[in-house]
Amino acid sequence: MITEVTAEHYIILATTLFVIGVAGVLIRRNAIVVLMCVELMLNAVNLLMVAFSSHHKDSAGQLFVFFIMVVAAAEVAVGLAILVMVYRNTRSTDVSLLDQLKN
Amino acid sequence: MSPTIFLTLAIIAVVSAMFVVFAKNPVHSVLALIVTFFSIAGLYLLMNAQFLFVVQIIVYAGAIMVLFLFVLMLLNLSADTEPQKSNRFRVIASASAGLLSLVFSAGMVIDATMGDRNVANIQEIGLVKHLGKVLFTDYLVPFEISSILFLAGMVGAVLLGKRTPKESKS
Structure with a gap:
């Protein structure tokens, strides 16, 4: 067991979460789940930024996390709107169907 | 006390994150992701980042x-409409994720100063009072720009969600 929580524990946790997010983006074909895994990766980075902001006693990291959350909210709104439009045209959310630019 | 809370929250976060990736039903993925977000919020509280805890x-x-959840409900997706990737692709994808974690852990090993970084949890930088002061002085311009970003995102979402006249005829 750990006696004191240090930044290295947060690094390990954030790395694990980030890798799980990357694996999800690679493994899953449902575009909604892929977007959710991107959110997971963003959260892993946020966690690390807060940990280092606490470590350095500097509030810049926490404000960056706030701005990341703002951008993530806008990204999800637009991304899901695009997904709904894609679903209307293809009747599926399978990312492997989205290769129309090839032709 | 706090190492126990940290370990509990970390295990909950990792297990539910795994569940997000491996759940067959997308609705279960969403619910697991909510659990992950709550445990990450708990970790923010552990670091005394109260503002980010609430915002999270x-x-x-x-x-x-x-x-x-709304989009899943609109599109009526469930486990049986879930597209599956071939097993070969799954193995390759998991292997590349494993390689990525190898790269990250190599970076951690190389970093020799690790171990003496304590994360102090009794400090005032995470409080709303302090962050608000910094946000509206030093970071005022990015704050205003992000409001423009939100406006653009809102207009974009409405524009994309609207049916075009050609589509509604067919």
């Missing part, structure tokens, strides 16, 4: 995940 719950667990 309101914005992520509240707004963003509700948006995901």
Whole structure:
């Protein structure tokens, strides 16, 4: 067991979460789940930024996390709107169907 | 006390994150992701980042995940409509994720100063009072720009969600 929580524990946790997010983006074909895994990766980075902001006693990291959350909210709104439009045209959310630019 | 809370929250976060990736039903993925977000919010509280704790719950667990659930409901997706990747592709994808974690852990090993970084949890930088002061002085311009970003995102979402006249005829 750990006696004191240090930044290295947060690094390990954030790395694990980030890798799980990357694996999800690679493994899953449902575009909604892929977007959710991107959110997971963003959260892993946020966690690390807060940990280092606490470590350095500097509030810049926490404000960056706030701005990341703002951008993530806008990204999800637009991304899901695009997904709904894609679903209307293809009747599926399978990312492997989205290769129309090839032709 | 706090190492126990940290370990509990970390295990909950990792297990539910795994569940997000491996759940067959997308609705279960969304619910597992909400659990992950709550445990990450708990970790913020552990670091005394109270403002981010509240924002995480309101914005992520509240707004963003509700948006995901709404879209899942609109599209009526479930486990049996879920597209599956071939096993060969799954193995390759897991292997590349494993390689990525190898790269990250190599970076951690190389970093020799590790171990003496304590994360102090009794400090005032995470409080709303302090962050608000910094946000509206040093970071005022990025704050205003992000409001423009939100406006653009809103207009874009409405524009994309609207049916075009040609589509509604067919």
